[in-house]
Amino acid sequence: MAPSFNDENSLFNFVVKEGNGVKGLVDLGLTEVPDRYIQPPHHRINNKQAAGSHENLIIDLSEFDGPNHEQVVKAIAHASETLGFFQVVNHGVPLELLESLKVVAHQFFGQPVEKKVVYLKGVSPTPLVQYGTSFVPENEKAWEWRDFVTMTYTNDAEARELWPNDCKEVVLEFIKTTSEMVQKLLQALINNLGVKVGDSRFHELTGFNTVNLNFYPPCPNPELTVGIGRHSDAGMLTVLLQDNIGGLYVRKAEPDHASPGNELWVEIPPVHGALVMNVGDSLQILSNGRYQSAEHRVRTTNTVSRVAVPIFNGPLPTTKFGPFPEIVARDGVARYKEVVYGEYLKSYFEKSLDGKKSLEFASME
Known part of the structure; x- marks a missing residue:
């Protein structure tokens, strides 16, 4: 049964509980977004605030x-x-x-809803696969225009047994082929801090990977909505494949701390064959704030469906970490306290996305 767009309970049941998601709404042929998707003005993406691509962005x-x-x-x-x-x-x-990844992402979300709801949050046969919509729709005042499926990597055997059949091999290959690059980049970034980390500790800090297939259906009112709200990622380093449509924006740090709605955002343009990398909260904590987790968000479009596939690399959930002692000794102050990554993630996913407020969990203040 189609929901009444004016009845929040009916809408919640259709979109969230029954797993129809945003795609289900679009398939109904709606011509304007339900009120629940309309973002407050300061959360909307204003093209006048967007700067061109950043210098030296492609490496x-x-x-x-x-x-x-x-x-x-x-x-x-x-x-x-x-x-x-x-x-x-x-x-x-x-x-x-990379092209195959885009294809299987579209195929997953193009399936009948009965195939996708097998992995719905709360009923999925495995915690390693979670299908859902928005970020935490139960806690959000305004929902994101996005459906997703998350796959947590433990080992090849469990991935092949438990991940969705139609995309598991391609996603697994994406993790394998990016893993060496991510490890090299993280080792270089840590060495650049003047810190040496042994192999077992390095594995503790970088040994956890999850992959999202993000799906953004066309939106009738893109100026009122967001695909993903402003946030930073929780882990160490994120690898992102975007398609050729674009829509990813990163907040440019400004010395005068511009008020919400007046910040400058840099669009990360799609580059054929490129992968986007971004720093997460964990690397900011370890570096005592020298490396900056990037606040970013995603706009919607009214023309076509788009997909994006991030791999989130982070510490193992049981790992305790804080700023590297060598950096604290040099800086004379620890800007963050020690945290357990699993507890950091729990806090991260309990709240609505709100810029870099996730870092407050580790703040010394």
């Missing part, structure tokens, strides 16, 4: 293991200290795989 990783290694590391570190975002090319991930 060629073919130079990483050659004579220009130091220059590449400096470029990566500079991007991580300022915008918290950069794009990489010549990264070693086959372009055919």
Whole structure:
């Protein structure tokens, strides 16, 4: 039964509990978004605030293991200290795989709802696969125009047994082919801080991966909605494949701390064959604030459906971590306290997305 768009309970049941999601609404042929999706004015994406692409945003990783290694590391570190975002090319991930990822993402969300609700939050046969919509719709005043499925990686055998059949092999290959790159970048960023980390500790800090397939159906009122609200990621480093439609915006840090609605946002344009990288909260904590987790958000479009596939790399859930002692000794102050990553994630997912407020969980203040 189609929901009454004016009845929040009916809408919640249709979109969230029954798993129809935003795609289910679009398939009904709606011509304007329900009130529940209308964002407060200061959360909407105003193109007048958007700057062009950031200088030195694209980094060629073919130079990483050659004579220009130091220059590449400096470029990566500079991007991580300022915008918290950069794009990489010549990264070693086959372009055919990236195209296949986009195809299987569209295929997953194009299935009948009965196939998707098998993995619905709360009823999924495994905690390793969760299908849902928005971020935490139970807690949000305004919902995001997005459906998603999250797959947590433990090992190949469990992934092949428990992940959705139609996308598991391609997603697994995406994790495998990006893993070495992510490890190299994180090792370089940590070394750049003047810190040495042993292999077992490095694994504790970087050994946890989850993958999202994000789906953004066309929206009749893109100026009133967001695909994903403003937030930073919880982990160490995120690898993102965007399609050629675009819509990702990153907040540019400003010295005068511009008020909400007046900040400057940089669009991260789609570049064929590139992968987008961004710093997460955990790397900001470990670096004692030297590296900046990037506050970002995603706009909607009224033309076509788009997909994006991020891999979130982070510490193992049982790992306790705080700022590296060497950096605290140098800085003379610890800006963050020690936290257990699993507890950080629990706090992160209990709240609505709200900029970088997730970091308050680890704040010393």
